[in-house]
Amino acid sequence: MTLPINPAERSPKxxxxxxxxxxxxxxxxxxEAGVTTDALREYELTSPDHNHDPYVAELVGAALERLEANPPSSQRVINK
Incomplete structure (x- = not known):
């Protein structure tokens, strides 16, 4: 389950x-999210005072939840 549950309340940034x-x-x-790169870029660049596509937000949120639960090898953790 992605948080927040309502995709309209997600924070693109x-x-x-x-x-x-x-x-x-x-x-x-x-x-991985099932969206086009252009749709992802448009979503991520949405400013806080504008509305984003809730369908894209839902797909992005679900992909983030999946990937954070089982991180890809590209994730780097640096502890200083």
Whole structure:
């Protein structure tokens, strides 16, 4: 279950940062989420005062949940 449950309440910039933390480029992540790279970019670049596509938000959120539960080898953790 993705959080927040309502896709309209997701934070595109937060999801962008979560994707970056996974170390995934937009093409690979978009493929994993089931959206086009253009749709992913448009979603991630949505400013807080604009509305985003809730369908894309739902797919992105679900992909983030899956990938964070089982991180890809591209994820790098650096402890200093």
């Amino acid at each position: 937060g999801d962008h940062n979560r994707r970056l933390a996974l170390g995934m480029d937009p093409d690979d992540f978009a493929r």
